[in-house]
Amino acid sequence: MNDWIEYYDSPHTIYVSKLHRDVHFRTIARDIVGYIPSKHSVVLDYACGEALSAETVADACGRLILAEPAPGVRGRLVVRFAPNTKIRVRSLDELRHMDEKSVDLAVMNSVAQYMTPDALDAAFAVIRRLLKPAGRLVLGDILQPNVGLSGDVIALLRFAAKHGFVKDALRGLARTALSDYRQLRTRIGLQRYNEAEMLAKLAAAGFTATRTPANIGHNPSRMTFVARLAFERGRNADAAS
Template sequence: MDEWIDYYGSTHTIYVSRLHRDLHFEVIARDIIGYITSPDAVVLDYACGEALSAAKVADACAILYLAEPAPSVRDRLIARFALNTKIRVRSLDELRSMDENSVDLVVMNGVAQYMTPEELDSAFDAIRQLLKPSGRFVLGDNLPPGVGMFRDVLALLRFAATHAFLRDALIGLINTALSDYPQLRHRIGLQRYSETEMITKLGAAGFKATRAPRNTGYNPWRMTFVAHN
């Protein structure tokens, strides 16, 4: 995962425009809020990225932890939300020192594909320790076998057409194709799990999980799972 952490901590071309980036995080925030059942909830966004719309999530809960592995991204999160008393930024290592059974909802969105199976197992163990007995773990935007870059591109183009940045999307896709992202994706690879494989993997970590009827984010070909202790 280290090379992916370095990539997302750098100036990259994953987002084709500022509008795309902003809308991406707005959609994720909206979907996270949909899983918050109480304004008193403690929420953890695991490997959250830039989390530009985290303030909206924080408005819907009592405390929002933003856990991010990339130091440069963490620094930006700390600066961005310095005045928001509900938001607390942590490294992934710092989660180990949090109280057990202290979090109502954990969300890990669009992250599992960048982890080795062993790294994902370790993350599941850490998350399970943090969750309250009544808590939920939402594992979103997972890549199933057979869904490749073509479907990612199609999902982006549909999203761009809906939100009027199709021209930027087309230009951005060319820029991404010419960047180091395709080579990195080919060299390191992305982890893919079928529905049965992910439910089994979550079960081995002590979770009871089901596939959600709708994926988080704007890619309908990916999968989201909802798990609890």
């Protein structure tokens, strides 16, 4: 994951324009808000990136923890959200020192593809420790093995057409073809899982999960899962019987 952290911590061309960047983060924030159980919830955004619309999420919950591994991005988050008392910025290492069972909703969106399977398991273990018994993990933007780069291109162009930045998208795609992102994606690759593989991986980490009808964000070819602690699901079933 370190190569990807360095990439996102440096100037990059992943967003084709300011408009693309802004609507991307607005869309993500809107979708996350839909999973927040109450106005009093503690929400963790794991490897949140720039999180430009985090205040939208913070307005819908009691406290928002933005956890980010890239030091430069994390520094910008601290400065950007310093006036907002509902937002706290943390490194991933700091999550290990947070109180157990202190988080109602953990979100890990567009992160798993950059992590080795072992690193993802370690992240699941941290999140499992932090979740309250009735808490949920929302795991979004999971890449499927049968959907390649062309699927991402089509999704971007449809998103651009909806929001009015098609010309920028076409120019941006040309830049990306020659960029460090394309080189990293070719050299390192991205982790992909089919639905059964991710459900099994979550089960091995102590969760019971289901795939949602719609993915977080603009790419419908990717998957989102909602997971609960396995013992909590079992306890609810016993109570109902």
